[in-house]
Amino acid sequence: MLSGLLQNGFSRTTLSAIRTQSFEFYELAKPRIALLVLVTTFVGMWVASSGTASLSLIFFTLLGTGLASSASGAFNNYIDREIDQRMARTRNRALPAGRMRPQQALWFAFILTLAAYLILNYTVNALTAWLTMLTIFFYVVVYTVWLKRNSSLCTEIGGVAGALPPVIGWTAVTNEITWPAVLLFLIIFLWQPPHFWALALVRANEYKQANIPMLPVVSGVRPTKVRMLIYTAALLPATVAMYWLGLLDMPLLIASLGLGIAYLVLTIDFARKPVSVKSARRLFGFSILYLLGLFTLVFANSQINAMIS
Numbered sequence: 080m081l082s083g084l085l086q087n088g089f090s091r092t093t094l095s096a097i098r099t100q101s102f103e104f105y106e107l108a109k110p111r112i113a114l115l116v117l118v119t120t121f122v123g124m125w126v127a128s129s130g131t132a133s134l135s136l137i138f139f140t141l142l143g144t145g146l147a148s149s150a151s152g153a154f155n156n157y158i159d160r161e162i163d164q165r166m167a168r169t170r171n172r173a174l175p176a177g178r179m180r181p182q183q184a185l186w187f188a189f190i191l192t193l194a195a196y197l198i199l200n201y202t203v204n205a206l207t208a209w210l211t212m213l214t215i216f217f218y219v220v221v222y223t224v225w226l227k228r229n230s231s232l233c234t235e236i237g238g239v240a241g242a243l244p245p246v247i248g249w250t251a252v253t254n255e256i257t258w259p260a261v262l263l264f265l266i267i268f269l270w271q272p273p274h275f276w277a278l279a280l281v282r283a284n285e286y287k288q289a290n291i292p293m294l295p296v297v298s299g300v301r302p303t304k305v306r307m308l309i310y311t312a313a314l315l316p317a318t319v320a321m322y323w324l325g326l327l328d329m330p331l332l333i334a335s336l337g338l339g340i341a342y343l344v345l346t347i348d349f350a351r352k353p354v355s356v357k358s359a360r361r362l363f364g365f366s367i368l369y370l371l372g373l374f375t376l377v378f379a380n381s382q383i384n385a386m387i388s
Contacts, residue, residue, distance in 0.1 A: 103173040107184055108191075109152030115370075116148040116244045117141050122374045123248025123263055126326060130385035132252055136203065140251040143199035144244060146191045147211045151240070153188035154219040157181055159227075165289040168282065199251075207251045214243045231297040234272050234279075242267035245374075259324045262317065266373065269314050273307040273346060274366040280304075281359045304350040311346045315339050321377070331380045335373055342369045 124132050124140060156163070156174055160181060163169035173179040192215060200208035222237030230236075242264045249260035276294060279286065280303060283295040295303045318335050321327040327335055342365060349362045 103179050104187060107153045107156050107173060108149030112152060113145055113148040117145055119267060119374060120144045120244040120248040122378050123245030124252050125378055126381045127249045127252035130382055136251060139198055139202040140248065143195045144211060144247055147195035147215055150188045150191035150195060151215050151218045153184050153191060155223050157184040157188060158223050162289050166285045168285060203251045204254050206254055207247055210247050210250055214240050227291060231292050231294045234275050234294060238268050238271040241271050259326055262320055262324055266317050269310050269317055270370055273310045276303050276307050277359045277363040280354045281356050300354060307346055308350055311343050326377050327380050331376045335376050338369055338372050
């Protein structure tokens with residue numbers, strides 16, 4: 080009887096520990112970023128194939144890309160663990176809080192990277208596999224290790240990694256990089272800085288205390304807002320270019336421009352007023368809806384054209 084109770088108690092304790100550790104690894108992989116990566120990768124695939132990509136190709140491409148994104152997140156957590164201790168937003172993460180050993184995170188990242196490469200190289204194509212490895216390298220080494228600690232351009236140049244997923248989806252289908260893929264890259268590249276700076280402005284003191292030279296820390300509020308407006312406005316001609324490259328037909332182009340104008344108007348309103356947590360979160364949230372909405376329209380345009388033809 081006692082032995083059974085002890086065994087049952089041990090089992091419950093073990094199960095609880097496994098669940099807790101699994102959740103820590105899940106958070107280490109930055110799942111919200113991974114989800115956005117998967118959405119943009121899928122749209123790139125779908126448009127490149129005109130809706131004819133096989134389920135197996137979609138599955139293995141998204142699996143490999145998702146693992147690569149998770150690997151990047153784990154590497155980022157490992158490298159930034161000391162910085163994260165100095166910021167209120169991140170100090171409760173598993174590594175800075177001491178709930179996970181750094182070596183665990185590092186091995187987790189390496190295993191995910193290897194798995195991503197093998198899956199993409201042997202089930203998709205070599206170009207997609209190496210482009211994905213380049214994405215990891217750029218995010219981990221160029222952005223996290225170098226730029227984030229040394230330059231206020233980290234958000235802009237570092238955005239190359241975040242803008243590559245639709246190109247990865249495109250090459251998975253075509254095995255080449257063409258102008259529509261480059262334009263999808265450009266859209267996300269332009270979108271990322273104002274999206275990030277909306278929250279960076281209200282966290283400027285935290286970044287300053289952590290000695291991270293983000294634009295709001297180095298240049299101040301007004302120059303950051305001006306640059307946000309420039310990037311957001313640049314999304315409109317980039318959206319028009321989608322029409323000329325066949326990614327959007329006229330009706331959905333008009334809808335996309337309406338979405339872009341709404342985003343620009345909200346950014347102008349944000350720039351005119353003092354920075355507040357409420358306004359920053361509102362703009363940050365709308366920027367996510369904007370990107371998802373734009374890529375949904377690109378997906379819908381491709382689907383409509385496929386049904387017509």
